[in-house]
Amino acid sequence: MQQTCRLVNLTAANTRKLPQFYVSLEQDYMALTNEVTLAYGANTGRFWIYGQDALDLLNRISTQQLANLKQNQVSSTVLTTSKGRIIDFLTVTHLGDRLLIFTALEAKDRVMESIDFFSFDDDVKLEDCTDETELYQLIGHQAPAKITSFLTDQSNIPDINQAKQISINNDPIVIIRTDRTKIPAYEILALNSGKGIHSKMTESGVPLVGTEALEVFRIENGIPAFGSELSERFNPIEAGLSDAISFDKGCYVGQEVVARLNTYDKVKRELIRLKWNKPGIQKGDIMFFEDQEIGEVTSCAKKAKESYVGLGYLKRNSNSHDIKIGLKRVSAMALKD
Secondary structure (H helix, E strand, C coil): CCCCCCCCCCCCCCCCCCCCCCCCHHHHHHHHHHCCEEECCCCEEEEEEECCCHHHHHHHHECCCCCCCCCCEEEEEEEECCCCCEEEEEEEEECCCEEEEEEEHHHHHHHHHHHHHCCCCCCCEEEECCCCCEEEEEECCCHHHHHHHHCCCHHHCCCCCEEEEEEECCEEEEEEEECCCCCCEEEEEECCCCHHHHHHHHHCCCCECCHHHHHHHHHHCCCCCECCCECCCCCCCCCCCHHHCCCCCCCCCCHHHHHHHHHCCCCCEEEEEEEECCCCCCCCCEEEECCEEEEEEEEEEEEECCEEEEEEEEECCCCCCCEEECCCCEEEEEECC
């Protein structure tokens, strides 16, 4: 099965407004990258797909090979337009009697409408569960040890790309293990109020993390976000989502375009990480080499004094050693994996 590449949307949950930081950006960031932190959900929309044709339908219209997904397995896929452009990145969890879908909150309605449009006579029912559930994220190198400390039954802890359905303090929850962030991350979905799991985590002393550290972390790890790097302006290959694409499966919406881009090496841009040390760069600024436009900044954040990070799409085969950005021609360094 393909590696899951869950895009952790590390921002405020739909029911909570997170502060920019809890202690300071620097201390939030240190806890996130070196220890373990708790984020209240994310800007993550979520919905159920019921029916015996649910998996077959999703397999027919999205990029990943999902036909053999088993109960409690997790995979990722991309919903694309007929032109092979990104509608959104989805995380799919098979829970036996239904599929759990994570998508960007802002994309949720469009995603559900797209799936419903292709359902025809399939035995499929979609149900939005965003407002009826609570989503938490336990993120950091110490996340496995921390989740072990408050789950007495170790068999309830999922492996990577796996899910577990359990109950904590009479709260039914789903725990999903995803490491797209390059460090351990568990997404914990409470199917009702979430008070039981919330109490467990706060009693265990896990520090909360604010939006500024989460955004710096996302950008530094090259994780594309909906509305910035993920939109109908871009295709999933240039967005770095090839591990959510099966190039061997049959047709899906946009398949011919995506396959042609891959087979004939027609991808014109690549998503890169950037860093610079002066203010003045904003999302949407153009990247230049000399006087030639070579790309566009899609995300940016201040990490520390005189330290900034960003993401952007760079034209392939461009000179990336002397990039200037924006009207002020701020010098930036491209970071490639």
